[in-house]
Amino acid sequence: MLPAALLLSVSLSACTTLFAGPVADVTVLGLNDFHGNLAPTSFTTAEGTKINAGGIEALAAEVNDARKANRNTILVGGGDLIGASPITSGLLRDEPSVYALNDMGLKVSALGNHEFDQGLKELLRMQNGGCDSNDTAKACQFDPNYKGATFKWIGANVKYNAASGKTGSPFAPYVIEKIGGANIAFVGAVTRTTPTIVSPDGIKDLDFTDEADAVNAVIPELKDKKVDAIIMLIHEGGEIAQDSKDTYATVGCKTLNEESPIVKIARRVDPAVSAIISGHSHQGYNCLVPDPSGQDRIVIQGNAYGHLLQRLDLKVDRVKHQVVTVRSQNLVVNYDARKTAGTLDAPMTALLGKANEKVAGIKNQPVTNLGSTQIRRGIGNARNTETALGDVIADAQLAATRPQGAVIAFMNPGGIRADLPDTSALKEGNAVNFGDVFSVQPFGNTMTVMDLTGQQIKDLLEQQWSGGNAGTGNKLLQVSEGFTYTYTAANPDGQRVNIADIKLNGTPIDPAATYRVAMNSFLASGGDNFTVFKAGTNVVQLPNLVDLDALVTYLKANGATLTDTVKGRITAK
Structure with missing residues (x-):
């Protein structure tokens, strides 16, 4: 697989000349650290302008626009989609947020540490549906027949431990999605520090192993399945060095702090992974980190709360099962601009209204x-x-x-x-x-x-x-x-x-x-x-x-x- 190139200008005709066979144009949108923020919150742009950003009305509109421009568009997650949420979602056990993400067409997400805030059993309920919750005062108050997530949470480095008496994992390590005729594999991982940052009783049956080792272990299996591209979704992150002027808008930055966990992980992850969508540190960056072969690879994160969407545009050769180019950028989800233009998503406005109505008396x-x-x-x-x-x-x-x-x-x-x-x-x-x-x-x-x-x-x-x-x-x-x-x-x-x-x-x-x-x-x-x-x-x-x-x-x-x-x-x- 060729190394990912950031904003590499290669025309489709040139790709066809170099790579026999059809080339698929695929857009991957990434949402990390949403934390149940159904409504927009304050955000300062790279230019220093204070706006309201995120919120499901603007997020859904942004996703819809991307799909109109390229029907081969998929929405994925970088973890912490739920947990530590504002009252409009948190008081309803984040069920409105799951429904909103379902309706946006989210397909797959890495697990985040906050997905485990209420324990494994409750997380599996959030995935699969039902009302058998450890907090019946909140569960199924938004929908008395909570149906669960239509997307899949994945984590290659989450395993049952010996004390649980179980083997394997409650979560798949990866998901393969067919997009534009191309088979795109998304492999997931969550920060191995999860046991130190969530209440231990809820995850007593689980081990959280080395992220890079766990992802690398499934790469041969994905190659055997002849996937056309591999994208890593990981709930672990870093930050741009303090003395740098790079921001979320900088393309191809090389100033991620070398001590950041994501940098150490990215340097060890198999070069077959074309790009890494990250989260956890609530930072905005669009950087390059060398893979084990020394080739630069995209590592991107979209701030938090839906303020930014990470975007990867891939050209994928479906015959040779390899990525030709990858472009990346962070998109500002400007709620104010969409509200002024009248382009907020109406179904999401209705969903938000229902959630607000449910909690208004307390909120x-x-x-x-x-x-x-x-x-x-x-x-x-x-x-x-x-x-x-x-x-x-x-x-x-x-x-x-x-x-x-x-x-x-x-x-x-x-x-x-x-x-x-x-x-x-x-x-x-x-x-x-x-x-x-x-x-x-x-x-x-x-x-x-x-x-x-x-x-x-x-x-x-x-x-x-x-x-x-x-x-x-x-x-x-x-x-x-x-x-x-x-x-x-x-x-x-x-x-x-x-x-x-x-x-x-x-x-x-x-x-x-x-x-x-x-x-x-x-x-x-x-x-x-x-x-x-x-x-x-x-x-x-x-x-x-x-x-x-x-x-x-x-x-x-x-x-x-x-x-x-x-x-x-x-x-x-």
Whole structure:
């Protein structure tokens, strides 16, 4: 198979001369990290213009236009299509999102880690239909006879483990679709870190293996089936180097951070894979990464929430079973422009209206009026810095757990899913409703309180830069009022935080003393690689105290005093 070439100009007549036999023109559209965003959300374009982008009305219209231009068009997914969703989808167990994707003609998607948020059994229900759910208050409320997904979730690196007593996998490793007479194979993988970023009980029967090894293992089988092209769908990603000027609109960028997981994976994936559609890191890029033969190969990601659609245009030789050229670009799904032009998709408008009607009574309940227009979770959803919204959430959790003796609260930045409110949902008087708060914390984690020694707290803070959080994956825990520390990122593992610089109410913590700390149930189980929490003592689970409720209570009591101000509890040397 010839190496994929980005925007390589080869005419059809030239292709016919070089490759005997018919050549199919195939368009692949990729949607990653949709997260049930039925409605558009705020997005800043490469030119710096703020718009509303995504939403099923604009997405469906974009897909329909592509099909009109080329009937050999297929829509595929890069994972996290559901999970961590706003209230309009999340309160209905993401069933409206599955129906919307069905109606758009989505054919196949990689599994994402958030597909596993509610456990394997619930994910299989989302795939196959029915109402046998672990949350009957949400399941089958959109449709009393939920029919399931007509597309297939795939994952070559997801297997039953020995403890399950089962063999094989609940998911196919690949799907072959015939498009324009060409057999296109889509092989899937999900980040192998999934066990560290979802609740462990729900995936206790599964192993998540090396992504590149799993994909490479099925390539001989696909070659034996004489597929004409192989596209990899993977829920793992990276980011463009900070000193680069490349954006999602840059064609053929070569500035993906070399430490990014997707770069390491792409360099190992068989050259038979013509392009890699990625996700997980919520970044927009259209880059080239060398495959094992040294040839550049497309690795593309489309931001998140439906803001961008990844597009691959392939010329495929159906006789020699090989790809002639691949072109790639990221398409902005501009909701505002389509609304103005009157080109939004009417059936999707109706579906969104039905979902909104189902949740309106809860979604529109007023919570508070903030002291500023909004409180943000960081520029570009940064997870390696203290944020104004992170401070507020940590304070809310501390306030809710003081009756259990908590003096410090920790919050994982990845659990903060939106600004409060999103720019697309700003209201008069800085008003915030329940739907806005739900979008910030949609997981329904419960609170936990435990004892940690001062030394364990020091070790916990060190885990922000080590192990699974090393390199580009570092995650800065958000901390509550009265707790402060200083770190030196350039220091070696285990030496970034001096215990003398960790203070509670201005006093350095004592490594031998015990402190009562609070966190959500995800962190308490060692989530996001913060395994120190698993060594805590005198653990008290609070099953009736949901993190969302803690935040709502705190906002109602303090909303007018809360602003988009970072408190400076965490400082860098």
